[in-house]
Amino acid sequence: MSKYVVGVDVGGTSTKFGLFTTEGEKMDKWKIATDRKDNGMYLTGHITESIKERFVKHSISEGGLTGIGIGVPGFVDEASGIVDIAVNIGWENYPLSTNLADAFHVPVFINNDANLAAAGEHWQGAGKKEASIFFVTLGTGVGGGIIVNGDLVTGPSGTAGEIGHTITVPHGRLCSCGREGCLEEYVAAKGLQRSLRDYLRNFEGSSSLHKDSEVIDIYEAAKAGDALAVDIVNEAAYYLAYALANAATMINPEKIVIGGGISAAGETLMRPLVAHFKRFVLKEADKYLSFEFAQLGNDAGIYGATWLAMRRLGCFD
């Protein structure tokens, strides 16, 4: 009889699921809307229900489930299975592992969503052949995850990989975390739009951009040679390169994997990023290092959540 693992990726808008065999074969994937009502108190119930329905559909008995991995957009304590805080869901000191384990009577493994996206790329995506990768995801903000020696780095309070909150510009822009100069305020959607408004204040040339332009417009304009857009993208690439170079000098990964919506910018981002990076990084740390765009897109999280459960259950041993 086959055994199964479910990987869950909780997002602010939708919650995604993957059903895998314990050999790592993907059987199904689906999603539900994320119910954030009353601080997300109904969400675990919906997740439970959705998994049970899908098991019925595939004629899998509940005894076939061996474990669940689940990624959460927030800080989690992997050891206790408690979500310290997930602002976008409303969870605070929320015993996610216990609640799900009670419903299924199997081990439940939790982690941060960006960490699990890193694990997903390491397992099935861009970091597939590497024992160590630094994954950075550029969406609204900046997330990240680190794999070393083939395992995920989490840390006791689950902040590992949080390059978005490393201080890149001392006394710089005020960040939502309360500190100044975090990388996140200079790159990804949040940072680029802030830069756009800053630059427009003193800009007297002609540009296709205006203060409410979307991030994708900024990249499109940069690709077309719009001088204002080129300056903005180049500045973001500069700060991201600086932070990644310090990370790479210190962690020495084999690959830096760039994911998230902004990675659609492609070479418009990658070219200045790599050029700046090479000037900032310790030469020896760059010796075996390469850059690559993520490959799994929105599925990275369910792959990573499944990998986490499989790894903790010893499926890879």
Next chain:
Amino acid sequence: MSKYVVGVDVGGTSTKFGLFTTEGEKMDKWKIATDRKDNGMYLTGHITESIKERFVKHSISEGGLTGIGIGVPGFVDEASGIVDIAVNIGWENYPLSTNLADAFHVPVFINNDANLAAAGEHWQGAGKKEASIFFVTLGTGVGGGIIVNGDLVTGPSGTAGEIGHTITVPHGRLCSCGREGCLEEYVAAKGLQRSLRDYLRNFEGSSSLHKDSEVIDIYEAAKAGDALAVDIVNEAAYYLAYALANAATMINPEKIVIGGGISAAGETLMRPLVAHFKRFVLKEADKYLSFEFAQLGNDAGIYGATWLAMRRLGCFD
């Protein structure tokens, strides 16, 4: 019959040895002068001889040796056992593992000396109870090592832990590595003495320091309240705190362990360091984090080299 492991720590002046049982009990430690003549070409022979002599002294047959761990002040490729470069010894593309393995017919495991000092503190010193530590050693320069998930982070070119070469002051002081603004140029002996000369140029007050003061004099003067010395130490603490805070935000260790000769400065360094750190670090990353001085002093390297051999040989499984 007992089995043994030897841990070796190659330094620019002396090479240290530790003889341990495979249960981790220390039987002996000793050192020899490091022979750097002709690009260190005689050193491996001296190391071999010294180990064989010590085995005779302890009436251990050569068959009792199960493995050797060895730390080198430079960049090493752990997988191939080749020292890429160790400037202070003169080794370049030097097949250290093969040379030693040929003499003893046992596996030889190599790594960077600061990485192994981190491993030593993790095994028997200040980081004993922690699965993840960030170790920084302040000597002439700044070295470092990272333990996560109970294992050493090395990286494909062995630069992991090299916080001394993260760029802390953009467009700052020229570093010996050819880049500008590396942390190392602002802290440890090298950085403090550079700061002293910089500060003295425009200093008009009275101070016990002069342009050739030793590092320990700077700390002693700071402890005694000498305004110039306090400024210099405070600046070093500020930059070290900044770099460590970004590292801690991203790696989320349980403990930061401060080692090296300068750690003798004690609270004169630790007080401003922790104060600045708390302002720079992501709050969540600081939740379970503590600072501690290293405990093993100059023996950290031989403990770490022994730990490396024991771990790779499966003695801890």
